[in-house]
Amino acid sequence: xxxxxxxxxxxxxxxxxxxxxxxxxxxxxxxxxxxxxxxxxxxxxxxxxxxxxxxxxxxxxxxxxxxxxxxxxxxxxxxxxxxxxxxxxxxxxxxxxxxxxxxxxxxxxxxxxxxxxxxxxxxxxxxxxxxxxxxxxxxxxxxxxxxxxxxxxxxxxxxxxxxxxxxxxxxxxxxxxxxxxxxxxxxxxxxxxxxxxxxxxxxxxxxxxxxxxxxxxxxxxxxxxxxxxxxxxxxxxxxxxxxxxxxxxxxxxxx
Amino acid sequence: xxxxxxxxxxxxxxxxxxxxxxxxxxxxxxxxxxxxxxxxxxxxxxxxxxxxxxxxxxxxxxxxxxxxxxxxxxxxxxxxxxxxxxxxxxxxxxxxxxxxxxxxxxxxxxxxxxxxxxxxxxxxxxxxxxxxxxxxxxxxxxxxxxxxxxxxxxxxxxxxxxxxxxxxxxxxxxxxxxxxxxxxxxxxxxxxxxxxxxxxxxxxxxxxxxxxxxxxxxxxxxxxxxxxxxxxxxxxxxxxxxxxxxxxxxxxxxx
Numbered sequence: 281x282x283x284x285x286x287x288x289x290x291x292x293x294x295x296x297x298x299x300x301x302x303x304x305x306x307x308x309x310x311x312x313x314x315x316x317x318x319x320x321x322x323x324x325x326x327x328x329x330x331x332x333x334x335x336x337x338x339x340x341x342x343x344x345x346x347x348x349x350x351x352x353x354x355x356x357x358x359x360x361x362x363x364x365x366x367x368x369x370x371x372x373x374x375x376x377x378x379x380x381x382x383x384x385x386x387x388x389x390x391x392x393x394x395x396x397x398x399x400x401x402x403x404x405x406x407x408x409x410x411x412x413x414x415x416x417x418x419x420x421x422x423x424x425x426x427x428x429x430x431x432x433x434x435x436x437x438x439x440x441x442x443x444x445x446x447x448x449x450x451x452x453x454x455x456x457x458x459x460x461x462x463x464x465x466x467x468x469x470x471x472x473x474x475x476x477x478x479x480x481x482x483x484x485x486x487x488x489x490x491x492x493x494x495x496x497x498x499x500x501x502x503x504x505x506x507x508x509x510x511x512x513x514x515x516x517x518x519x520x521x522x523x524x525x526x527x528x529x530x531x532x533x534x535x
Numbered sequence: 536x537x538x539x540x541x542x543x544x545x546x547x548x549x550x551x552x553x554x555x556x557x558x559x560x561x562x563x564x565x566x567x568x569x570x571x572x573x574x575x576x577x578x579x580x581x582x583x584x585x586x587x588x589x590x591x592x593x594x595x596x597x598x599x600x601x602x603x604x605x606x607x608x609x610x611x612x613x614x615x616x617x618x619x620x621x622x623x624x625x626x627x628x629x630x631x632x633x634x635x636x637x638x639x640x641x642x643x644x645x646x647x648x649x650x651x652x653x654x655x656x657x658x659x660x661x662x663x664x665x666x667x668x669x670x671x672x673x674x675x676x677x678x679x680x681x682x683x684x685x686x687x688x689x690x691x692x693x694x695x696x697x698x699x700x701x702x703x704x705x706x707x708x709x710x711x712x713x714x715x716x717x718x719x720x721x722x723x724x725x726x727x728x729x730x731x732x733x734x735x736x737x738x739x740x741x742x743x744x745x746x747x748x749x750x751x752x753x754x755x756x757x758x759x760x761x762x763x764x765x766x767x768x769x770x771x772x773x774x775x776x777x778x779x780x781x782x783x784x785x786x787x788x789x790x
Contacts, residue, residue: 324660325623328583339602347594368580376632380658401656401677403635405579422656 282372282388283312284469285356286454286505288461288527292350293502297490299356300345301510304485306358307336315371316341318356319384320349321458326382330371353456357386369406374414376402378421379428381457385414388507389450389466417441431460431528438462439524446522454505461527463505465519471505472516473531481511501530537627537643538567539724540611541709541760543716543782547605548757552745554611555600556765559740561613562591570626571596573611574639575604576713581637585626608711612641624661629669631657633676634683636712640669643762644705644721668700686715690781693717697779709760716782718760720774726760727771728786736766756785
């Protein structure tokens with residue numbers, strides 16, 4: 281299994297604090313050591329980092345902890361290989377372009393017997409069940425809409441598509457096109473929305489705390505989504521199984 | 536205008552020496568300061584770094600200089616904006632997936648009145664003429680072959696496609712799918728093939744030299760392609776205008 285981390289915010293925000301705790305699980309507090317990756321949207325542009333080394337001591341992960349890249353939509357993943365060998369092509373998140381936008385996808389879970397035929401323009405480069413499922417999602421999205429639809433329409437379509445895949449195993453995933461971040465849980469995924477008044481948060485996986493009041497403005501809103509809660513003094517909400525939720529501007533939209 | 540750097544080798548090789556000289560041109564010895572990027576293939580996988588900061592002092596470029604990522608196919612680009620604003624979405628190299636392989640493209644030059652209709656699965660995310668041309672190349676490649684063809688066949692197809700675009704301006708470009716690296720010059724592009732016996736090379740843009748004999752084996756072969764020669768004590772070969780050349784295993788294939 282793997283672990284997921286996502287962030288959606290209404291203002292460009294850095295992920296350094298959350299990523300520090302998350303990366304501890306890649307060889308420190310947990311054994312997700314078979315590669316990792318993170319993608320940051322900046323406007324329509326994307327920074328995409330993957331590494332087959334474990335995030336705990338990867339030089340690229342060290343850069344992410346030290347260089348506060350600010351983004352409104354981020355997806356990160358640390359991998360414990362179940363299907364597909366340990367190599368760069370199998371590191372999440374995966375990226376494709378559709379309708380002139382980048383789409384980023386990361387998955388936690390196992391899919392059994394889900395190898396639908398890919399007859400259109402999206403094919404996996406690596407050998408994971410996850411990338412195959414992502415390519416199918418992209419193919420079906422492309423067939424469902426002529427151009428990039430509204431977030432509300434996309435949410436409806438993605439909900440139908442996720443329901444096709446979910447019966448094949450555990451399908452916790454994060455997906456973003458830079459406008460919104462979608463999260464789907466089968467087994468475990470938690471989120472927190474931070475807004476004014478901001479408080480001090482303490483990481484679960486390392487002796488580190490941050491006073492968000494000192495680095496935010498009253499209008500900032502940030503949602504963080506993670507496999508397991510990253511802080512020990514905040515209340516994280518579990519995502520209900522088999523429900524796809526959309527996060528926009530740091531808020532989880534009503535179902 | 537921009538500058539290009541490519542490497543094709545028969546064994547995974549790091550780019551640190553060449554990149555150090557190349558990055559000096561992004562604010563040191565030249566003024567290509569409007570972003571940069573580099574993509575390294577590792578097998579079928581890809582590491583892709585872009586930054587809208589200049590490569591001379593970008594923290595991401597510092598990582599590339601210090602962390603010797605080994606690859607058999609690399610494409611790098613430093614940008615001086617002519618079309619399209621300075622932002623991450625407009626940084627080369629651009630990446631798309633076709634036939635289950637990543638394709639990486641970087642362009643130096645200006646294309647006038649080349650905005651063909653993109654009717655298939657490839658659309659630009661940014662606003663550059665370069666990314667539009669890349670999407671058209673991918674679209675036409677996808678139409679020309681049912682699956683990934685041989686390097687020889689790809690070279691023939693790419694030669695025809697490049698000939699369609701080149702009359703619209705200057706079209707120096709590098710393209711790779713991880714199996715080969717293709718280079719096309721309209722105005723300037725130079726290459727060098729290094730092989731046994733290896734010698735000492737001295738950078739043109741910085742007081743730095745490396746003795747390749749100390750870090751290679753007798754069977755290594757490495758080709759480096761750059762807008763302008765990167766070293767001052769080696770003989771670089773200019774690419775003839777309007778000729779597309781393929782580099783495989785560190786060698787420029789016969790035309």
